[in-house]
Amino acid sequence: MSSPEVSILIPNYKTLDLTKICLRLIRKNTDPDRIEVFVIDNDSRDASTDYLRSLDWIRLIERTGVAGETVGQSHARALDLGLEQVNTPYVLSIHTDTLIHHPSWLDFLLQNIKRSPNIAGVGSWKLETKPLIQRSFKRIEQTLQSILFPLLGKGDGQIEGRGDNFYYLRSHCALYRTDLIRRHRLNFSQGDDTAGKMMHKALLDAGYEMVFLPPETLIRYLYHANHATMVLNPELGSSKRSIRRGTRRIEKTLESIDARAVLADESLDR
Numbered sequence: 564m565s566s567p568e569v570s571i572l573i574p575n576y577k578t579l580d581l582t583k584i585c586l587r588l589i590r591k592n593t594d595p596d597r598i599e600v601f602v603i604d605n606d607s608r609d610a611s612t613d614y615l616r617s618l619d620w621i622r623l624i625e626r627t628g629v630a631g632e633t634v635g636q637s638h639a640r641a642l643d644l645g646l647e648q649v650n651t652p653y654v655l656s657i658h659t660d661t662l663i664h665h666p667s668w669l670d671f672l673l674q675n676i677k678r679s680p681n682i683a684g685v686g687s688w689k690l691e692t693k694p695l696i697q698r699s700f701k702r703i704e705q706t707l708q709s710i711l712f713p714l715l716g717k718g719d720g721q722i723e724g725r726g727d728n729f730y731y732l733r734s735h736c737a738l739y740r741t742d743l744i745r746r747h748r749l750n751f752s753q754g755d756d757t758a759g760k761m762m763h764k765a766l767l768d769a770g771y772e773m774v775f776l777p778p779e780t781l782i783r784y785l786y787h788a789n790h791a792t793m794v795l796n797p798e799l800g801s802s803k804r805s806i807r808r809g810t811r812r813i814e815k816t817l818e819s820i821d822a823r824a825v826l827a828d829e830s831l832d833r
Contacts, residue, residue: 568597568653569598569669570599570600570601570649570741574602574641574642575604575659576606577609580822581791583832585661586618587832588825602624604624617832624648635757638734639734646751660787661785665785681770682771683739685738685775685776686775686776690787731764737759744762749765788813
């Protein structure tokens with residue numbers, strides 16, 4: 564049996580059904596000899612923790628929460644706990660609401676990162692597609708902001724994709740070369756920014772390429788329900804409006820991958 568090539572890091576917090584679907588889809592669509600899966604339970608202490616303990620094909624790390632840490636900090640620090648255990652050439656971060664639906668998904672990601680030894684990471688900023696008219700309005704909005712914000716003293720940092728608000732590979736789908744992370748002593752929680760943000764910048768500053776895969780291409784292989792943990796756990800601070808919209812988004816995504824059938828197939832746990 565060959566050694567695994569990719570380690571997959573998945574933080575979990577109280578999303579039992581989504582966690583089942585996420586892991587079962589990995590199991591269904593991936594050669595197990597090519598990967599190792601680390602699930603970092605973020606102090607859930609619920610049925611999702613019990614479920615993870617029952618699986619013998621994952622490596623479970625149980626993390627104790629830290630008083631006063633933000634949701635973002637706990638997520639990034641969970642990824643770092645998993646990263647400490649990685650010995651494979653590549654490491655991939657995903658969320659429990661990242662749902663893989665195509666058997667060639669891993670080949671697709673690896674082919675893109677292997678196109679050049681100077682590519683340090685590949686993945687997604689936002690895994691969503693929008694109609695042309697919405698994209699056009701977004702470009703107009705950014706153009707107006709670039710004119711008005713400096714006049715108001717806000718600067719480029721307030722504009723999406725500019726200044727401190729730069730685009731970066733987000734942790735719902737980000738594949739990295741492990742050796743470069745180690746060489747530059749990087750981690751997901753640097754500076755307590757959103758997971759992976761400062762790691763992305765550090766790799767760019769070191770002269771490497773970070774590749775954003777077109778969302779319309781990436782969704783052929785996997786979907787992202789987006790903020791599902793926040794939506795399913797209102798105590799984390801989502802507004803009622805965000806919960807309503809998020810619930811509809813999750814339901815639509817789950818319907819597209821026939822989630823009921825996945826939840827019914829317990830053979831994928833073995």
